[in-house]
Amino acid sequence: MAVLSVALVSTLRNVWEGEASLVVLRTLDGETGIMPGHSPLMGMLADGPILIRPVQGDDMRAYIHEGFVTVDSDRVILLAETVELASEIDVRQAEDELAAAREQGTETEVRKAEGRLQVAVGPRH
Secondary structure (H helix, E strand, O other): OOOEEEEEEEOOOEEEEEEEEEEEEEEOOEEEEEOOOOOOEEEEEOOEEEEEEEOOOOOEEEEEEEEEEEEEOOEEEEEEEEEEEHHHOOHHHHHHHHHHHHHHOOHHHHHHHHHHHHHHHOOOO
C-alpha cells in the first residue's frame, strides 16, 4: 500500500511527522486533497483547517496560519507560521472570539474564528 510521508512544521516546532493516507488542506487556490501518487505541487497555504489521516491512529486536525506546502514523490511538507492542534484550542475561548468577530470583526476574522472553532470541536455527524 502506497503512503504519504508527511511533515507538519511551524516556525516554533516540529508538530507532526509520519505516514498518512490522506492530507486535506487549503491553499490560496482552494481546498486540496492529497493522496499517494499526487502530482508535484508547491503552493501557499491559506489560514484554515487541515486534516491528516495517519496510516495508524486517529485523524489529526489542526488550524494553520499561513505557510507553504510542497508535494513531491509522496512526500508532503507543510511549513506554517503557526499551527494549532485541535487539542490545543480552548473551545470556550474560540466561541468568545467568534462572537466578538461576528459583532465587530471583518469577514476574514469571522472565517478564521469559525475555522478554529470547527477544528476544536471536530466533525459533526
